[in-house]
Amino acid sequence: MNIAGRLEKIDRRIIFLLTLLAVVIPLLLPIGFEIKVSEPVQKFYEAIEALPPGSKVLVSSEYDPATMPEVYPMNQALARHCFKKDLKIIGMGLWPQGIPLNQASMEQGAEEYGKEYGVDYVNLGYKAGGIVVISAVAENMPNTFPLDYAGRPIEEFEIMEGIRNFDNIDLIISLSAGDPGVRHWVMIAQGRYGKKVAGGVTAVSAPAFYPYLNAGQLQGLIGGMKGAAEYETLLGATGTASRGMDAQSIAHGLIIFLILFANFFYLLGKRRKK
Amino acid sequence: MKKQIPLIITFIAGMVMVLQFFIPHRPFSDLQQLFNSWFLIITVFAMILGLGNLFKVHTKRLQRRPKGWWYSIVLLAGFAIMFTVGMIWGPARGTPFDYLFWNVHLPMSSMMFALLAFFVASASYRAFRARTPEATLLLVSAILVMIGRVPLGNYIWDKLPLIGDWIMSYPNMAGQRAIMIGIALGIVSTSLRIILGIERTYLSGK
Numbered sequence: 001m002n003i004a005g006r007l008e009k010i011d012r013r014i015i016f017l018l019t020l021l022a023v024v025i026p027l028l029l030p031i032g033f034e035i036k037v038s039e040p041v042q043k044f045y046e047a048i049e050a051l052p053p054g055s056k057v058l059v060s061s062e063y064d065p066a067t068m069p070e071v072y073p074m075n076q077a078l079a080r081h082c083f084k085k086d087l088k089i090i091g092m093g094l095w096p097q098g099i100p101l102n103q104a105s106m107e108q109g110a111e112e113y114g115k116e117y118g119v120d121y122v123n124l125g126y127k128a129g130g131i132v133v134i135s136a137v138a139e140n141m142p143n144t145f146p147l148d149y150a151g152r153p154i155e156e157f158e159i160m161e162g163i164r165n166f167d168n169i170d171l172i173i174s175l176s177a178g179d180p181g182v183r184h185w186v187m188i189a190q191g192r193y194g195k196k197v198a199g200g201v202t203a204v205s206a207p208a209f210y211p212y213l214n215a216g217q218l219q220g221l222i223g224g225m226k227g228a229a230e231y232e233t234l235l236g237a238t239g240t241a242s243r244g245m246d247a248q249s250i251a252h253g254l255i256i257f258l259i260l261f262a263n264f265f266y267l268l269g270k271r272r273k274k
Numbered sequence: 275m276k277k278q279i280p281l282i283i284t285f286i287a288g289m290v291m292v293l294q295f296f297i298p299h300r301p302f303s304d305l306q307q308l309f310n311s312w313f314l315i316i317t318v319f320a321m322i323l324g325l326g327n328l329f330k331v332h333t334k335r336l337q338r339r340p341k342g343w344w345y346s347i348v349l350l351a352g353f354a355i356m357f358t359v360g361m362i363w364g365p366a367r368g369t370p371f372d373y374l375f376w377n378v379h380l381p382m383s384s385m386m387f388a389l390l391a392f393f394v395a396s397a398s399y400r401a402f403r404a405r406t407p408e409a410t411l412l413l414v415s416a417i418l419v420m421i422g423r424v425p426l427g428n429y430i431w432d433k434l435p436l437i438g439d440w441i442m443s444y445p446n447m448a449g450q451r452a453i454m455i456g457i458a459l460g461i462v463s464t465s466l467r468i469i470l471g472i473e474r475t476y477l478s479g480k
Binding site: 010012015016018019020023033034035036038039064065066067068069097099100103107125127128129132133135136139140143144149150151192203206207208210211214224226245246248249250251252253254255256258259260261262263266267 | 295306307310314317318321375376379381383384387388395396398399400404420421425426428435439446447
């Protein structure tokens, strides 16, 4: 086998090692690449900035620990942003594993800005049923979620006073890593009830939401860790997404290099065969 | 009767849901709320059925002892522990269930997903080849989007993020819209077939 053939069939362990180094080294020795804010993230930020203090934001968490590195930083930054603006957060989720992650994000933000559970934020928990839960919440929120995530009646909480349905919610934000998620919130909350909806999604699913964004059905969109890092930049805070961007940059660079490298030898081998 | 009653129920439920969308007033709005409540209750029972099935499949594996049967012990033990702890203490912060979520489930789940980075790197090296003009187009646009969407792209050439954004906002969006319209039309036609009783495979699997 010639050199081109050998390089094309390189041991995968070498690639694994290179990937490990590409991720670990920038995490240990940060480079500090400048993060430029894209239009969808700017719109997301502005949608929250436009709300007057005391407005109620429904944050639905549709993600799990597997997609946490991408979506959790958005959740943390969003909670901080809302509390900084004196907005009230009503948390819920269509994925069961998203509930504790949303709760932790809200607790973290609440601690920084001195906010109180039940007064400034609440977590209604998970309800099975996907898109039908959205439809049910739209019509009657206390009926759909009579208890919070820990089993306490929602009438106990000051934040839930006067909350009946979507008419009492100013902005809906879905942080999702799949279905049910942003798509369903757009279909029901925006399409049917005309509510303002914004979303945070994983990088791999972000391209599918551009049509909604372009049509004005989404107020803003945060896509993947890059989007989360942009959002952190807008808030003037360095979070886990901003710290991870160096590693992601180098890892992307490595993958592109590997693709080009392999294709170079592939085309070289093809030409020789001719 | 075994088939006619489910077909009538499907027709009524389907028509009510269609009508309430176009006529959001009484009695259709009330029926929608009622159907929503029923659906949420049925979903929970479907989950119980799913869990029961999972339990049955893995109990059978333990009896038959095929290759890798011990993984079923791990699954059943994990299921039993989380279920028991959740039922006794609930899912609130600071409970044993919450502790297990943050210290067992979360790191294991994240670790599994993190492995994807290594496989993506290896697979892209082995499989992403410019074999045809279409594959070359895909390869070039993938590279431009990948590099354009990380800060490194901006360092290499400040127009790279703009090119990445253009690909996402125009060719990608046009393709996505076409796919979405196709899917929506497919859903509408399949739903109509089910509501009108033309499509009956869900009744008997035939």
